[in-house]
Amino acid sequence: MENDSVNDIDFDVDDAGPLDPKAKRGGKRAAKAPKADNFYDRLSRVGTILEKRGTTYGDSEFQYKLLAERWSSIVGVPLTPAQTILMMMDLKLVRSLSGKPSKDTVDDIIGYACLLGKELKV
Numbered sequence: 001m002e003n004d005s006v007n008d009i010d011f012d013v014d015d016a017g018p019l020d021p022k023a024k025r026g027g028k029r030a031a032k033a034p035k036a037d038n039f040y041d042r043l044s045r046v047g048t049i050l051e052k053r054g055t056t057y058g059d060s061e062f063q064y065k066l067l068a069e070r071w072s073s074i075v076g077v078p079l080t081p082a083q084t085i086l087m088m089m090d091l092k093l094v095r096s097l098s099g100k101p102s103k104d105t106v107d108d109i110i111g112y113a114c115l116l117g118k119e120l121k122v
Contacts, residue, residue, distance in 0.1 A: 060119075081119050
């Protein structure tokens, strides 16, 4: 692709990603970049989700302590609440890699990262 620019790339209707039929350059359809979330909006949304979960299910520190005790009895190895949070994050990461990633899954991963910080007091 000598001297080719983004404007010279021909996109097929079957290409992944949204296409903007109004954006034409030399008779070719140009790929339209998906709109990215504003980071602050996403963090605010995750904060709201965490607050709602706290109202619905109670204190997260107690929950992950209890979860660590339960999972420890299942696997026969002592686990910490922080380890259970990491395991929940890992579940979400595997789901993202195994299927179609969703905004909710990414929000969950961010939420677990926040809970991990709270648990580790960092």
